[in-house]
Amino acid sequence: MSRSFGANIDKVINESHDANIISRPGRDTLASLTYMLQKKRIDILLGYPSEHYYLAHSMGFEDDLTQLSLTEAPALSIGYIGCTKNKQGEVTVKLLDEALEKIAHTDAFHDVLVRWLPDNLQPILEKRLKDRNESAAH
Template sequence: MLRAFFCITFYLCVSPLSYAHTINWLTHDFAPYYILNGEYQHQGRDESVISLLEKQLPHVTFNRLVIPSGKVTQELANKSANNCALSLYKNEFRKEFIYFTEQSSTTGLSPSVAMHKKLAQSLEVANGEQVSLHDLLAEKKLTLGVSMSRSYGEQLDTVINTTPDVDIVIRPTRNSLASLTYMLNLKRLDILLGYPSEHYYLAKSMHFDENLTQRSITEAPALSYGYIGCTKNAQGAKNIQLLNEQLKVIKQTEQYHQVLLRWLPAQLKPLLESRIHNTKNAAR
């Protein structure tokens, strides 16, 4: 009887249940990645990926912490915590204090420009046609809206910072992109730089989608990747290994595929699908 009890106890010790623990997910109020209230509450792209991972890991408690977006990397650097965050840019500097998954957690289109549909018509830029940000600024002399202290990638940042006599409207507020979208609809600026899903969500939620459209940019890479990052400590290393394996699983599902497409306008969904497909074929 004692031996049977020992065997049961040993089984529980080595079973997946023994790895039961809590992962604190750092989230923030930033639609359409995290939608904390309103009509589309909990339908954000990144929070939906976290939910797919949660279903795969029933023995792990997922605790969602809402913090200011500017403090995500700061909180991840706290080695006494057990935090993870989705959809982070991975670079050598961040690798010094954050563990990253090898698998990407999200894949999206790179930054695009939003503009009035009438402006797109006057520029003779058809749906699905790319535009050059440099040409729009240097040749067309259009007024550009950007969020303060936000990087759009090396190539686009270079265009913005080196093109002479650029007319830029910068908004430093917490809801800077929403404020700029409002200005764009009023034609107080000509083009607005952001990510396609952001443009689409804001235009839709602010009921400007009948007025505004967007175009991809020739200076931007085809795709933008985000990764899961976790605190660089012993538990963080285990979390990263566990989450990396589960990303391989959910990325094969139709639910994950639909999450990536959810906040893209209809004309850009085929573009994301084709670019993801071409990238997979190139990797084979």
């Protein structure tokens, strides 16, 4: 509910009327859907790799989880910040954007990103971070 995975993936989801797509509101929707995935009540779950890996680890089945990258996914998203749309919100977003840009190039930020990322997806993230840092340097 109210989640976006980028324009390309959102388009596929929104135009797939023949697919059996379940949208579940709730307190911890992702955890309950991950549990349903483990119990084979659903076949596929769309989300971010680190969140699924963390939940699968917490539920004790991370070795049974298969994760695939989507070619339609954006290369990298540092993060999103939402504030009230007013003058104070604009000032706050600007300050937070500047802070996020500074920390995005630190080892600590890198460590946070890879902590709950499966081994097979870490090289993809490493390349995207390297490419992003190289383009930011130019």
